[in-house]
Structure formats: structure tokens, C-alpha cells
Amino acid sequence: MGVLCGGPLRGAWDRACDRCFRLFPCLSDPARRSALSLKLALVMLHLVFAGVVFVLDNDLIQKTRQEPWYTVSYVILFVATLVQYFVTSGTSPGFVLEAQKAIDERDALERRTLLASKQPASSKNGSVFITVDRTNYQRGNASAWTKLVMDLYPPGSSPRNLTCTYCNVIQPPRAKHCHDCDKCVLQFDHHCVWLGTCIGQGNHCRFWWYICEETALCIWTSILYITYLKSNISRAWWADVIIILLLVALLISLIFLLLLLLFHSYLIMTNQTTYELVRRRRIVYLRAIPERVYPFSKGICRNLYLFCCAAQSSSKYRMEALPSAEELEEKTRPYKCSDVLSCRCCC
Known part of the structure; x- marks a missing residue:
């Protein structure tokens, strides 16, 4: 019985997959399917973290009606971050x-x-x-x-x-x-x-800007969460639990993003x-x-x-090109007071 039921269902599933692969050839590659699933998951996470506070916080909705520029600025940053993510992922790194x-x-x-x-x-x-x-x-x-x-x-x-x-x-x-x-x-x-x-080489700059925008979005969203908890801590306990759990996840992500941003900024300034x-x-x-x-x-x-x-x-x-022996010797020379005045580390 299981074979009889499984056979037609299996055949229908295979035909549906074949039709999907013909319409979207990129989905036939398992690696591309995995990358696409990861991108969809990241977009959903952004929507959840940003949408929960707007759904639960009535004060924020009221503030949006009075000062729409605040919410418009947040939405612009939100959209720009996602656009930067897809632009960076679609840019060739320079093969x-x-x-x-x-x-x-x-x-x-x-x-x-x-x-x-x-x-x-x-x-x-x-x-x-x-x-x-x-x-x-x-x-x-x-x-x-x-x-x-x-x-x-x-x-x-x-x-x-x-x-x-x-x-x-x-x-x-x-x-x-x-x-x-x-x-x-x-x-x-x-x-x-x-x-x-x-x-x-081709997308490192876009990657840095994406981290910067993601960090700014994470900070702003955390501020919205903390503001909600200050004004609505005793209204609905289940909403407070949801916000607190999401806030903890945001703060952990924020620490990681800040460290990553500082690390890549150091790499950029030293050309590493x-x-x-x-x-x-x-x-x-x-x-x-x-x-x-x-x-x-x-x-x-x-x-x-x-x-x-x-x-x-x-x-x-x-x-x-690899630096010559003379250039390396110049780079190993200790800094002096005159080097600071001449901005040796900058030029």
C-alpha cells in the first residue's frame, strides 16, 4: 500500500521539480539552491526583527503618524542594507x-x-x-x-x-x-x-559598506527594542519575552558586527x-x-x-608588485618625531 501511494506521489513530485528546474535553471544546482535558501533566510530574519517592534509597539505607530520622517529613515536604511547585501553577493570578487x-x-x-x-x-x-x-x-x-x-x-x-x-x-x-x-x-x-x-579585490569595498550598514541597522533596531521595553514593560508579558529574546540575539549580532567592522577597517588602513x-x-x-x-x-x-x-x-x-629590499628597509625603519610631522604613516 505504501508503495502504491508513494509511487504516484513520488512521480508527481519529480515532475514538479523538473518543471521548476526548467523555469528556473539556477535551482538545478544544489550549491545555488543552498545559497538561495540562505539569502531567503537572511531576508526573513531582517523582516522578523524589524517587523515585530512595529507590530507590538503602539507608541511607535503613533510616533510614525506624527513624525513620519523617523520611520521613513529607518525603512530607507533597512532597504539599503538588503540592496547592499544582494549587490555585494552578486559582484565578482575579481577572478x-x-x-x-x-x-x-x-x-x-x-x-x-x-x-x-x-x-x-x-x-x-x-x-x-x-x-x-x-x-x-x-x-x-x-x-x-x-x-x-x-x-x-x-x-x-x-x-x-x-x-x-x-x-x-x-x-x-x-x-x-x-x-x-x-x-x-x-x-x-x-x-x-x-x-x-x-x-x-572586486567586492571588498562593497562588503565593508554592507557591514557598516548592517551595524547601523542593528543599532537602530536595538534602540527601538529598548525604547519599547521602557514604556511597555508591564502591559503584556508574552510580548516582553519575545522582545527580550530578540534583543539578546540583536546584541550578540551587534558585538560580532562591530568587531568585524573594526577588523576590516584595520585591514583597509594597512592594505592587508x-x-x-x-x-x-x-x-x-x-x-x-x-x-x-x-x-x-x-x-x-x-x-x-x-x-x-x-x-x-x-x-x-x-x-x-612585491616590495623591493629598499622599500622593505624603509618600512622597517622606526618612527621619529620628524616622521610624525611629515605624516609618514599617512602618505
């Missing part, structure tokens, strides 16, 4: 294969232009530029990517030791293969489970990544550098500029 493909396409375009005009290829051909420490690096041959990357390492480095065994591509400095995404990422920071993607900070002794080209020396730092002001402005250009991949 190495994408940069290599961009080089190949640009070189092919330059060759066609050269053959058509019988003139030297112009640096303006193509829309993709590879920026290497303030210089637009242009190559016109098939090994442009190899020459570009090898120039970022000290002389004598072996391409074999720098080639990813999974992607079969030569990695520039600060790149790493992500086993979750199965791709090499420029300036790899970490793989974020909540976003379902890597954090790298989480991977470089945590796994420094495992990275070959960073082992010999003292712990308190930030090899890629160019001063706080320029680090902020590169992070906020230069890294957001969609037509440019930024790769940094």
Missing part, C-alpha cells in the same frame, strides 16, 4: 581567470588593429587595463600574462612554483585559489558563507587581507618579512584611496 581572459582579448584586438593599420598598436585599444603600481602595463604578445605576473615577483622566481594546480594559471601576488568557488581570486580575503561568494594576516607564515613571499611590517601598505591615505576608488573600476584589474 584571476577573468583578468587573464581580459588580457588575451585585448591583445587579440591590438593584433587585429595592428594588421589593419600597419602601425604600432596604440595603448588606447581595448577597454581593459592592467594596473601595476601606478603604471598601465601593456603587452602585445601571447605570453603577456606570464610576463606581467612574473615582473611582479623578484627576479629568479619560477613560474612553476607560482602556478595554481587547480586553475593552471600563474597567480599574481596576493591571489589565492578558493576551494569553495573553485577559482583563483585577486587579493583574496576570505570566502563569506552568508554572501555565498568570495571577498576579494584576512588571508595574509592569518596565514602569513604559510605565504612564501611573506615569511621573511617581520610581523609588524605591512609590505603592501602605501600609507593610510593612499590605502583608503586605492580601496574606495581605484578598486571599484570595472575596466581595470589592479595588481601589486
Whole structure:
């Protein structure tokens, strides 16, 4: 009997799943289904935490009628946080294969232009530029990517030791293969489970803004909860229990968000990544550098500029060369009073 009942039901379920997968091909991948479920769960959590206080707090509803700007500002922050979440999760972190493909396409375009005009290829051909420490690096041959990357390492480095065994591509400095995404990422920071993607050069700035907005939203929502408890603590005990439980969860999340925000702000000002900070002794080209020396730092002001402005250009991949021995010696020099006056740490 169970087989007779289970057979038709099983067949109907399989047909429904097949129809759903045809309408939404992305759902056929288990990893994408898991990421989509996680995104829906996060949206529902936001709706629950923000909606409960508006449902239970009559004083807040009355205040909204008298001062609508207060609630409108909160709703704007709420929507902006969710939009920033989806924008960050949908932004490419900067895959190495994408940069290599961009080089190949640009070189092919330059060759066609050269053959058509019988003139030297112009640096303006193509829309993709590879920026290497303030210089637009242009190559016109098939090994442009190899020459570009090898120039970022000290002389004598072996391409074999720098080639990813999974992607079969030569990695520039600060790149790493992500086993979750199965791709090499420029300036790899970490793989974020909540976003379902890597954090790298292409989306690190958006990730920081998302944490900032999420922290502000969490603080504001906690203030609404505390205000409710102060004015309605003796009206309905069950509502108080719900608010207190949600407030505890909010405060725990707020502590985590604040620590994460401060940590990534420190990384930005010193031009580091989480991977470089945590796994420094495992990275070959960073082992010999003292712990308190930030090899890629160019001063706080320029680090902020590169992070906020230069890294957001969609037509440019930024790769940094390893510092020379003279630069490292300058970075290890102790600070003096004159260095403070000259803003050595900023410039």
C-alpha cells in the first residue's frame, strides 16, 4: 500500500521539480539552491526583527503618524542594507581567470588593429587595463600574462612554483585559489558563507559598506527594542519575552558586527587581507618579512584611496608588485618625531 501511494506521489513530485528546474535553471544546482535558501533566510530574519517592534509597539505607530520622517529613515536604511547585501553577493570578487581572459582579448584586438593599420598598436585599444603600481602595463604578445605576473615577483622566481594546480594559471601576488568557488581570486580575503561568494579585490569595498550598514541597522533596531521595553514593560508579558529574546540575539549580532567592522577597517588602513594576516607564515613571499611590517601598505591615505576608488573600476584589474629590499628597509625603519610631522604613516 505504501508503495502504491508513494509511487504516484513520488512521480508527481519529480515532475514538479523538473518543471521548476526548467523555469528556473539556477535551482538545478544544489550549491545555488543552498545559497538561495540562505539569502531567503537572511531576508526573513531582517523582516522578523524589524517587523515585530512595529507590530507590538503602539507608541511607535503613533510616533510614525506624527513624525513620519523617523520611520521613513529607518525603512530607507533597512532597504539599503538588503540592496547592499544582494549587490555585494552578486559582484565578482575579481577572478584571476577573468583578468587573464581580459588580457588575451585585448591583445587579440591590438593584433587585429595592428594588421589593419600597419602601425604600432596604440595603448588606447581595448577597454581593459592592467594596473601595476601606478603604471598601465601593456603587452602585445601571447605570453603577456606570464610576463606581467612574473615582473611582479623578484627576479629568479619560477613560474612553476607560482602556478595554481587547480586553475593552471600563474597567480599574481596576493591571489589565492578558493576551494569553495573553485577559482583563483585577486587579493583574496576570505570566502563569506552568508554572501555565498568570495571577498576579494572586486567586492571588498562593497562588503565593508554592507557591514557598516548592517551595524547601523542593528543599532537602530536595538534602540527601538529598548525604547519599547521602557514604556511597555508591564502591559503584556508574552510580548516582553519575545522582545527580550530578540534583543539578546540583536546584541550578540551587534558585538560580532562591530568587531568585524573594526577588523576590516584595520585591514583597509594597512592594505592587508584576512588571508595574509592569518596565514602569513604559510605565504612564501611573506615569511621573511617581520610581523609588524605591512609590505603592501602605501600609507593610510593612499590605502583608503586605492580601496574606495581605484578598486571599484570595472575596466581595470589592479595588481601589486612585491616590495623591493629598499622599500622593505624603509618600512622597517622606526618612527621619529620628524616622521610624525611629515605624516609618514599617512602618505
